[in-house]
Amino acid sequence: MGPxxxxxxxxxxxxxxxxxxxxxxxxxxxxxxxxLIIPVLYLLPAAVLYALFLLAPxxxxxxxxxxxxxxxxxxxxxxxxxxTDALGNPxxxxxxxxxxxxxxxxxxLPIAAALVLAGIMVRAPKLRLLGAARVILxxxxxxxxVVLATLWAELLGPTGGINQLLKQVGLQGLAKPWLxxxxxxxxxVGLIGTWIEVGFCLLLFLAGAAQIPAELYEAARVxxxxxxxxxxxxxxxxxxxxxxxxxxxxxxxxxxTFDVIYITTSGxxxxxxxxxxxxxxxxxxTIDLVGSACAIGVMLTAIIFALTFLITRLxxxxxx
Amino acid sequence: MRSAVAHRTWxxxxxAITVILAGCTPGxxxxxxxxxxxxxxxxxAKMGTVTITEWDIRxxxxxxxAQDKLNAAFExxxxxxxxxxxxxxxxxxxxxxxxxxxxxxxxDVMQVNQGYGDLAKFVKAGLLLPQDNYAKAYGWTxxxxxxxxxxxxxxxxxxxxxxxxxxxxxxxxxxGLYYNKTxxxxxxxxxxxxxxxxQGDLPKIKxxxxxxxxxGTSDINGAIxxxxxxxxxxxxxxxxxxxxxxxxxxxxxDQSTLEAAxxxxxxxxxxxxxxxxxxxxxxxxxxxxxxGHGVFMVDGNWSAPQLATQLGPxxxxxxxxxVDGGKPATEGGLSLLWGISSRSKHPDADAAYxxxxxxxxxxxxxxxxxxxxxxxxxxxxxxxxxxxxxxxSLQSVVQEGSLLPYLDYTTINFxxxxxxxxxxxxxxxxxxxxxxxxxxxxxTTAKASR
Numbered sequence: 172m173g174p175x176x177x178x179x180x181x182x183x184x185x186x187x188x189x190x191x192x193x194x195x196x197x198x199x200x201x202x203x204x205x206x207l208i209i210p211v212l213y214l215l216p217a218a219v220l221y222a223l224f225l226l227a228p229x230x231x232x233x234x235x236x237x238x239x240x241x242x243x244x245x246x247x248x249x250x251x252x253x254x255t256d257a258l259g260n261p262x263x264x265x266x267x268x269x270x271x272x273x274x275x276x277x278x279x280l281p282i283a284a285a286l287v288l289a290g291i292m293v294r295a296p297k298l299r300l301l302g303a304a305r306v307i308l309x310x311x312x313x314x315x316x317v318v319l320a321t322l323w324a325e326l327l328g329p330t331g332g333i334n335q336l337l338k339q340v341g342l343q344g345l346a347k348p349w350l351x352x353x354x355x356x357x358x359x360v361g362l363i364g365t366w367i368e369v370g371f372c373l374l375l376f377l378a379g380a381a382q383i384p385a386e387l388y389e390a391a392r393v394x395x396x397x398x399x400x401x402x403x404x405x406x407x408x409x410x411x412x413x414x415x416x417x418x419x420x421x422x423x424x425x426x427x428t429f430d431v432i433y434i435t436t437s438g439x440x441x442x443x444x445x446x447x448x449x450x451x452x453x454x455x456x457t458i459d460l461v462g463s464a465c466a467i468g469v470m471l472t473a474i475i476f477a478l479t480f481l482i483t484r485l486x487x488x489x490x491x
Numbered sequence: 492m493r494s495a496v497a498h499r500t501w502x503x504x505x506x507a508i509t510v511i512l513a514g515c516t517p518g519x520x521x522x523x524x525x526x527x528x529x530x531x532x533x534x535x536a537k538m539g540t541v542t543i544t545e546w547d548i549r550x551x552x553x554x555x556x557a558q559d560k561l562n563a564a565f566e567x568x569x570x571x572x573x574x575x576x577x578x579x580x581x582x583x584x585x586x587x588x589x590x591x592x593x594x595x596x597x598x599d600v601m602q603v604n605q606g607y608g609d610l611a612k613f614v615k616a617g618l619l620l621p622q623d624n625y626a627k628a629y630g631w632t633x634x635x636x637x638x639x640x641x642x643x644x645x646x647x648x649x650x651x652x653x654x655x656x657x658x659x660x661x662x663x664x665x666x667g668l669y670y671n672k673t674x675x676x677x678x679x680x681x682x683x684x685x686x687x688x689x690q691g692d693l694p695k696i697k698x699x700x701x702x703x704x705x706x707g708t709s710d711i712n713g714a715i716x717x718x719x720x721x722x723x724x725x726x727x728x729x730x731x732x733x734x735x736x737x738x739x740x741x742x743x744x745d746q747s748t749l750e751a752a753x754x755x756x757x758x759x760x761x762x763x764x765x766x767x768x769x770x771x772x773x774x775x776x777x778x779x780x781x782x783g784h785g786v787f788m789v790d791g792n793w794s795a796p797q798l799a800t801q802l803g804p805x806x807x808x809x810x811x812x813x814v815d816g817g818k819p820a821t822e823g824g825l826s827l828l829w830g831i832s833s834r835s836k837h838p839d840a841d842a843a844y845x846x847x848x849x850x851x852x853x854x855x856x857x858x859x860x861x862x863x864x865x866x867x868x869x870x871x872x873x874x875x876x877x878x879x880x881x882x883x884s885l886q887s888v889v890q891e892g893s894l895l896p897y898l899d900y901t902t903i904n905f906x907x908x909x910x911x912x913x914x915x916x917x918x919x920x921x922x923x924x925x926x927x928x929x930x931x932x933x934x935t936t937a938k939a940s941r
Contacts, residue, residue, distance in 0.1 A: 242589060243613075244616050439769065441911045441920070458907070
């Protein structure tokens, strides 16, 4: 399970500060060997931890992915067969498609919603309830996802709070077992993700907006910009770096989704909410296809790496 | 320059890791099975000073207290033997026992789940000790119905339901039909005794404006239980045993299993089960039934204590048969078996301990802890009408040997396959024919790879 729980985030953390450093042309100076030791010594503790707890398990995962192994008896080498089997499996392909759908719910929706909210909150900085609103919106990030998922499974059930509410306002025709319907389950799970991520994005954007020089807003107002124009001309460009970070983390979260699915639907009904991370767990710990699970894990890691890389490219342009 | 250095470092690291890994094919620490023949010592007092490490899943407060009580009683009786207990919740246990059994410090005695998932794998890897000689020495086999004990047998090459005995189980589980007596009598019905009785009642209950069967299948178990209940009656014990054990040429596409699928789907389409059952989990199902929603519910004995509290004398439990006065059949089976590690240094002491916790006196302690002993001790008196129903139902199927293993034991992936396809069947997305065909494909594929 190693590769599903880290590389994406680590890649982001390793990258974003780098991206913030302006690339300055520097004349290469000849260095003597002795000089090199000191920077290496500084890097060593982090490098050792990184290699021990991240690179080694990752390499081990890749290694196991070339074997057919039940986790107990002797494994045998199958080369890339685990990969070809996975690619040829229609259920697994649809699992990867589901996680792409989840990107819309985990990344696109929350970022859009948080931008709108940030735009509004920036306009009304003296609102008394702002602090309270921030706390409430950020709460989903603090509470364990398992707890939130359990809560939402209850709310979305046939007799749960959401259907009760629909009945009370006369919309009983819309009431349905959200997590049990083959067409509603994936969007329902996705919206739980939206709800969880929106507070995180908002907090990030509010922090970013606070760093936008007040003069820019003043200048915009002097020029007679309305709220909408101010948002697009000042707030949005000013938040570019934060948007990239939010996109990286939420896309990674979407692709790695496990806990919400595990608690609410276990991939059902049928295979309507099957996602790669759940399939990895299922194969490694339930049906003892450890090699195959590792292969899917490696593929998921590769996809996350590729997407993260593309997203960070978004930030390479000029910034204010 | 900088990037060239980085590349070279990367290459060196990758090479180093590959070299290290090349030496270790996963699972290369194989073990062999211990001795199984020869005379055994059955007097614990003569076994010297021994510490037995025991792993179990009896984690609920009352269960756990019962297990502690048994361990303390054993230590008191044989002061030379100490018991070291490790208790885990079932799901955690399932994930860790595999690692523990294959690690250098294996538990001596542990509960093992039957079927092709755990038992077959452990036996094939030589991790468990066959217990036939102990069963003979202590007379274990005589206490259980032979067909039932087959659930704890496995051949060395991993065929289930036959071969050597790998342990006994001191508890059982039984799935049956809970019924709400108050609601039944409201429309002048009596508790059903056959599947046909039940089917006859469903339209009448629906016509009276009540929900006939409370059902929740989002976490799969509810779906497997209701389908298993119908199939057990229609197909009969021998056919279901053969299917789950993978014996003979019984097929999932057989007429009786197809009929069971048709029955379940028609119940769903005619609104005899909770609408949107696929969106409700098993816990919510039992909670709703406990609130008086639904005349019937298919569930296991584990829900009885809670329902007895909620519904009191209004709730009853039964197992169904095909014809009136016929033999009932249902799912459930023996609880996890008590295995002995093939690497235990004191198997005789382990077996003596197992004999102690599977004795009639121990079963009385287990029953008082709220569990269902595999053999009801004569000293036990039920505390509620519902508990009396559950014990009576269990004994009726235990005596007939028609307490069948859960269907998801059929193959290692059957829980997921059966569960997903039952959800599709209930929602009307697949036909009963294609449902049985999918199960048969999974069955034959897994059977071929055994």
